[in-house]
Amino acid sequence: MxxxxxxxxxxxxxxxxxxxxxxxxxxxxxxxxxxxxxxxxxxxxxxxxxxxxxxxxxxxxxxxxxxxxxxxxxxxxxxxxxxxxxxxxxxxxxxxxxxxxxxxxxxxxxxxxxxxxxxxxxxxxxxxxxxxxxxxxxxxxxxxxxxxxxxxxxxxxxxxxxxxxxxxxxxxxxxGGWDVLSGFAKALAIAVVIRVFIIEPYRIPSGSMLPTLEIGDQVFINKFLYGVRLPFTNWVPFQIVRPPARGDVIVFNNPVKPEQDFIKRVIGIPGDTVELVNGVVHINGVAQQRTLVQEDQLIHNKSDNGPWYPERLLLYHETLGEKSHAVLQEDRVARLRTEGPYVVPARHVFVMGDNRDNSLDSRYGLGDPALGARFVPYGHIKGKAMVIWMALGYGGWFSNFFEGTGLRTDRLFEPVR
Structure with missing residues (x-):
């Protein structure tokens, strides 16, 4: 040539x-x-x-x-x-x-x-x-x-x-070997910044947010919406877009069990008085609209390392302000006729799971019922759940080979509402 x-x-x-x-x-x-x-x-x-x-x-x-x-x-x-x-x-x-x-x-x-x-x-x-x-x-x-x-x-x-x-x-x-190392360091730094300050994946470990989020769903959470949470701390120095709002589904570092991250729905914001009467949420004395949709909604749940098991529960549509979402309850009559009232402190939120009778949330000490009601400080909130990017739950592709767990293509890219 x-x-x-x-x-x-x-x-x-x-x-x-x-x-x-x-x-x-x-x-x-x-x-x-x-x-x-x-x-x-x-x-x-x-x-x-x-x-x-x-x-x-x-x-x-x-x-x-x-x-x-x-x-x-x-x-x-x-x-x-x-x-x-x-x-x-x-x-x-x-x-x-x-x-x-x-x-x-x-x-x-x-x-x-x-x-x-x-x-x-x-x-x-x-x-x-x-x-x-x-x-x-x-x-x-x-x-x-x-x-x-x-x-x-x-x-x-x-x-x-x-x-x-x-x-x-x-x-x-x-x-020139330093170029390779510096290039790797830059890529690692970018990945860390993205994960810490912008977006982070989170896997749903339990059925407390059924039917909105199923066990095995993997969601992306928006890390900057409420403010930048400094790494290895529970401190948000300033708000970026807005504070947490009623109806948001948030991931937070559990203040009661710091080794665990929880995902729940925000029910009450600072200054709210939250009370449940026969399962109906009351905020500041106003009953939030709730409509029965189905009396025998089939869901599949599982305990830690246990097999999948079916449950049939009541499915409701609940509205918090302008946000509507699904919730589950075991019976028309709630386990407790009244719960609360709970007064939300400043810079805290009151959270509950959508599977109301199977959720260790603010009502139950965020996992330690002996503590009574517990609230989530702003500084512990990691971000707002946005979208399901992967779903490895009950049924789906190849579930026969993995004890009922398979790829749920029907849930891919479903917004978290």
């Missing part, structure tokens, strides 16, 4: 620019085609596509709740398509001889070229132009072998480029 000779007086450029100046139009098209084919056949491709679609979906259902009626089926269809694509890519990798032989050497070659590119960018002006040109020429030889699908030649040219990089870059290449 013919290449042009670099002019020693030409200022050094980055490796990709030097390679681009030496490619023919046909080589450039073939290189772009191979690059996109490699990206689209990567096992990461379906996950990246789904992740990119999830960001606008979450924003849409948070700010335009009615849009979930059509947006959720679209997201479920996309998830199914990406799952099928992932399986097809796995089959393709094992079934295609050329893919099995070439993918590894192509990956090694790409990593080497990217390493050289990083070194040249990190030390501009310190590598002679003719050395950069020689590296570009050899990198093109690697690219040509890759485009030809010649695995043996690709490995040979990659080794030659590796040797030449050591000769031309010298000590600069040895220091």
């Amino acid at each position: 013919s290449t042009t000779t670099a002019n020693p007086t030409t200022p050094p450029a980055d490796l990709e620019a030097l390679m681009a100046s030496r490619r023919t139009p046909e080589q450039a098209r073939a290189s772009r085609t191979l690059l996109w084919r490699e990206r689209l056949t990567s096992l990461w491709a379906p996950l990246v596509i789904l992740g990119l679609a999830l960001i606008p979906y979450i924003l849409l259902i948070e700010f335009v709740p009615p849009a979930a009626a059509w947006a959720q089926p679209l997201m479920q269809s996309l998830a199914l398509a990406m799952l099928v694509s992932f399986g097809a890519l796995l089959v393709y990798r094992f079934a295609s001889p050329s893919e099995r032989v070439l993918r590894g050497p192509r990956h090694d070659a790409r990593e080497l070229v990217e390493e050289i590119e990083r070194v040249l960018r990190r030390v501009p002006g310190k590598i002679p132009p003719e050395a950069s040109a020689r590296l570009a020429d050899q990198a093109l030889q690697v690219e040509t072998a890759s485009l030809a699908g010649d695995a043996a030649r690709l490995e040979k040219e990659t080794k030659a480029l590796d040797k030449q990089a050591t000769q031309e870059l010298g000590v600069w290449r040895k220091q």
Whole structure:
């Protein structure tokens, strides 16, 4: 393959620019085609596509709740398509001889070229132009072998480029290892910031929030809505968007059992007086609307490490202010005729589970009934539950192999209301 000779007086450029100046139009098209084919056949491709679609979906259902009626089926269809694509890519990798032989050497070659590119960018002006040109020429030889699908030649040219990089870059290449470490550190820092301050996953461990949230549902929680909670503390220095509101489903660090995180629904906000009369919530003396929907709603529950078991309970629709949600009760007559009144202190909330007769919530000491009523301080609230991104619950795909637990595709991307 013919290449042009670099002019020693030409200022050094980055490796990709030097390679681009030496490619023919046909080589450039073939290189772009191979690059996109490699990206689209990567096992990461379906996950990246789904992740990119999830960001606008979450924003849409948070700010335009009615849009979930059509947006959720679209997201479920996309998830199914990406799952099928992932399986097809796995089959393709094992079934295609050329893919099995070439993918590894192509990956090694790409990593080497990217390493050289990083070194040249990190030390501009310190590598002679003719050395950069020689590296570009050899990198093109690697690219040509890759485009030809010649695995043996690709490995040979990659080794030659590796040797030449050591000769031309010298000590600069040895220091390039710090680039890898710093890149990893940056990625880790970004992941920590996202998890601590923006969004965090949470798995539903119990049936206390049935039927809204089922055991095995995995939800994303909005970490910044109420304010930034400083890591390893229970302190929120300032509010960002708004305080917790009645009807919000929140995840919080249990002030009674700090080793546990709970998920419940906010019933009372600071200054409220909450009382239950035969299961009906009264806030500041006003009964909240509640309508019986079904007398024998079937749900599936389970205890810790125990089997799934069915229950038939009364299903109600309850309204708190402008927010409506489902709640369960064992009988038309509540276990206790009256509960409360509970007066919510400043910067605290009163929480209950939607499965009203099976929830260790504010009424029952947040897990220690001997303590009496307990409230959740603002500083313990980790965030508001937004959407179910994964559901590994009763029934669903492959449940016969996992004691009744399977992938519930019908619950994927369901907004938490």
